[in-house]
Amino acid sequence: ALLYLVSHFTAKGANADTFYMAGRRAPWTLVSYGMIGVAISGITFISVPGEVQTSAFSYFQLVIGYALGLILVALVLLPIYYKSRVISIYSYLENRFGYYTHKSGALFFMLTHLLGASFRLYLMAFVLQLIAFDALNIPFFVTVFITIILIWLYTYKGGIKTIIFTDVLQTTFLLLAIILCIYSVAQHMQLSLAGLNNKIWSSEYSKIFYWSWDSPYNFFKLVLTGMLLTIVANGLDQAIMQKHLTCPRLIDAKKNIITLAFVLLIVNLIILFLGAALVLYASEFQVILPGQTDQIYPRLAVNHLGSVAGVAFIVGIAAAAYSSADSSLTGLTTSFCVDFLGYQTHRADNSRVRKWVHLGFSILIFVFIILFHLINNESVVSAFIRISGYTAGPLLGLFTFGIISKRKVHDRIMPLVCLTAPLLSYFVNRYSPYLFQGYQLGYEIIVVNAILTLIGIYLFSKNSRVTK
Numbered sequence: 001a002l003l004y005l006v007s008h009f010t011a012k013g014a015n016a017d018t019f020y021m022a023g024r025r026a027p028w029t030l031v032s033y034g035m036i037g038v039a040i041s042g043i044t045f046i047s048v049p050g051e052v053q054t055s056a057f058s059y060f061q062l063v064i065g066y067a068l069g070l071i072l073v074a075l076v077l078l079p080i081y082y083k084s085r086v087i088s089i090y091s092y093l094e095n096r097f098g099y100y101t102h103k104s105g106a107l108f109f110m111l112t113h114l115l116g117a118s119f120r121l122y123l124m125a126f127v128l129q130l131i132a133f134d135a136l137n138i139p140f141f142v143t144v145f146i147t148i149i150l151i152w153l154y155t156y157k158g159g160i161k162t163i164i165f166t167d168v169l170q171t172t173f174l175l176l177a178i179i180l181c182i183y184s185v186a187q188h189m190q191l192s193l194a195g196l197n198n199k200i201w202s203s204e205y206s207k208i209f210y211w212s213w214d215s216p217y218n219f220f221k222l223v224l225t226g227m228l229l230t231i232v233a234n235g236l237d238q239a240i241m242q243k244h245l246t247c248p249r250l251i252d253a254k255k256n257i258i259t260l261a262f263v264l265l266i267v268n269l270i271i272l273f274l275g276a277a278l279v280l281y282a283s284e285f286q287v288i289l290p291g292q293t294d295q296i297y298p299r300l301a302v303n304h305l306g307s308v309a310g311v312a313f314i315v316g317i318a319a320a321a322y323s324s325a326d327s328s329l330t331g332l333t334t335s336f337c338v339d340f341l342g343y344q345t346h347r348a349d350n351s352r353v354r355k356w357v358h359l360g361f362s363i364l365i366f367v368f369i370i371l372f373h374l375i376n377n378e379s380v381v382s383a384f385i386r387i388s389g390y391t392a393g394p395l396l397g398l399f400t401f402g403i404i405s406k407r408k409v410h411d412r413i414m415p416l417v418c419l420t421a422p423l424l425s426y427f428v429n430r431y432s433p434y435l436f437q438g439y440q441l442g443y444e445i446i447v448v449n450a451i452l453t454l455i456g457i458y459l460f461s462k463n464s465r466v467t468k
Contacts, residue, residue, distance in 0.1 A: 003154050003322070006165050011158030016349035019159030020087050020334050026164050026246035028256040034167025035243065035260050036267060037174045037323035039066075042120045044271065045174065045320040046127060050293030052275030056207040058217035063268040065226020070261035072227070073235035074254045076403065081241065082250040088338040089241050091345065096402040098411030104418045105398050106339035109238055110332055112391040114361075116233075117328035118368035121147060123294065124321035125369065128314070130295070131302045144369050148325075152362045155326045156355050160242055160334075163326050167243075170319035175267070177316025178274055181301055184309035185277040189284060196277060205276040221444055228446050232392040236399055239331020281305075325365070332361040390425060393449025394418035401454055407461040417456035425449040 017023055048059055081089055090109065094102030125144045133143050155162060186196040200206055210217040234240045234257075247253040278300050282289050287304060289296050301313035336357050343349040398418070401409075425448050428435065 002169055003166050006169060007154040007158055007162050010162040010165050014158045014161065016344060016351065016354075018161045019157075019330075019354065020242070020338070020344060022159075022161035022164055022246040024246055024248055026161075026243075026248075028247045028252040030168060031164060031243055031247060032256040032259045032263070034164055034171055034323075035240075035256075036263060037167055037171035037319060038240070038243075038327055039260065039264055040174060040267065040271070040320055041324040042123045042317055042321040044268070045178075045317060046123055046297055047294050048268070048271050049275030049278055050296035052205050052272055053279050053289065053293060053296065055217055056205045057269075057272045057276070058208065058210055058222065060208050060269060060272060061210070061217065061219050061222040062226035063265060065223040065228075066230045066268075067261040067265050068223070069227040069230025070234060070257050070264075073231060074257040074261075077231075077235040077241075077399075078244065078250060078253050078257070080403070081245060082253065086245070087344050088335050089236070089238055089245075090335065090339050093398060093402065097398070097409050097414065100411045101398065101409065101414040102339065104415045105395055106335050108391060108394050108418060109236070109335055112232075112395070113237065113239055113328050113332055114364060114368055115387055115391060117325050117332075117365050118372055120321055120324045120328075121365060122369045122372050124317050126294075126373070127298045127317055131298055131314070140373060141370055144366055147321075148362050148366050151322060151325050151329060152359060155329055156358045159330050160246060163330055164243060164246065166326065167323050170323035173319040174316050174323070177312040177319070178270060180312040181297075181305065181309045181316075182270075182274050182277055184301075184305040185274075185281050188305060189281060197273075199280060200273060200276045203276060203280060205279055225444050225446065228396060228450070229392070232396050232446070236392070236395045237331070238335045239327045242331055242334060243327070328365070329358060329361055333358045336361070390422045390445065390449060393425060393446050394421055394453045396446065396450040397421065397453025397457060400450065401457045405458075405461075407458070407463055409457055410460040413460040414457070417453060417460065421449055421452040421456055424452050 011018075051059060080092060084092060084095065086092060088106070090102055090106040093105040121144070125140065125147055128147075129138075129140050129143050133140075154166070182196070183193070186193055189196065189199075191199065209219050211219055244253045244256060247256055275297070278297060279289075281287070281304075282296075282300065285304075287300065290299055298313065298317075302310040333354060337343040337349070337354055338345055341347075341353070341357075343354070394417075398414075401407075425445055428448055429445050
């Protein structure tokens with residue numbers, strides 16, 4: 001109800017400029033605060049607390065990489081986008097390389113984001129199904145369908161302007177859910193918050209840094225992976241950058257992103273703190289934890305920590321999922337309308353077509369969620385990061401080459417390069433123990449993918465100044 005109320009007021013008099021860029025008048029403080037909920041997402045909200053059981057606080061190393069990646073986005077990519085006054089950030093690829101490279105980059109964004117949005121919404125729908133709708137004999141596909149329709153209804157008209165304001169609401173409920181759950185754990189364990197804090201930091205679950213090169217949680221691997229993923233998932237992601245570009249000036253957008261980088265360090269540490277609190281609670285009261293770590297937080301919050309924690313969890317997961325999914329729908333719609341239909345760049349916007357495109361991507365996300373539900377058998381956070389490494393690598397390679405090199409590329413060959421790099425990366429990953437004397441690639445596959453893309457681009461380029 002609150003989301004629709006916000007949508008009602010923010011969508012008044014909405015036009016194409018409102019939908020795509022919020023008139024480029026959004027306050028940077030509002031954007032930065034709202035982006036906390038988007039950055040956390042349902043994946044982090046549910047999976048990360050459960051992962052503490054197996055990997056302690058090692059995830060924080062990835063978060064350090066996230067923060068460094070955001071700072072690089074603010075200092076390197078933002079000036080490029082503001083200078084070009086782009087609506088879709090993939091317009092840069094057409095200016096730098098050409099028509100086919102532009103379409104390839106936009107297509108890989110759509111695939112990456114369809115996967116990302118589907119993972120996030122799948123997680124929320126799965127949890128709601130687990131704790132509520134199974135008991136009511138409501139099928140999973142009905143839960144997913146209703147969820148997506150609700151998101152479509154409050155975003156299809158106001159677009160990015162509406163989402164900037166709904167993000168503030170969603171972030172508030174998300175943070176409140178985490179704090180209330182921590183408080184509930186402390187109450188049940190008959191500890192003060194200070195006492196719970198001491199218990200967690202003296203436990204085995206508070207270990208953050210892993211220096212062994214053989215460890216899958218090695219500091220340097222995770223920081224580098226986090227940094228590269230953030231550059232891709234923020235700086236090269238239309239759905240995210242579209243919000244930052246609504247700030248009126250470059251300096252405002254920079255303050256927005258750099259502030260967000262430091263705040264996310266604190267928020268993610270609190271989420272890990274919650275995970276450790278849940279595991280210690282289960283140990284003290286001899287609660288048998290589910291084998292799938294994604295289910296630890298939902299089951300404890302709903303079944304063991306009382307009604308306040310249970311309701312807060314349900315509201316929190318809804319807020320986390322909606323804040324990511326509504327951004328995804330708007331970003332996908334914007335990219336398709338601007339990059340493929342040429343609206344706002346080559347011809348006037350058609351609001352009727354835009355709304356049908358918005359609905360079309362809603363249906364695609366529904367299909368992806370159902371498929372993922374049928375095939376998924378591992379931790380969602382691990383699956384998301386791993387698959388993103390394959391689909392986002394070409395984007396990282398394209399933008400990196402465009403920024404650091406002045407060579408002119410063979411534009412028509414770029415789609416083939418972008419398709420070949422992920423395929424080669426898959427085989428490198430599959431046979432890495434044989435190729436690298438037992439070393440198994442993990443999340444760092446995105447680095448391999450980007451390097452292969454860079455090599456491919458270089459092979460089909462020539463030393464010539466780019467014509468602008």
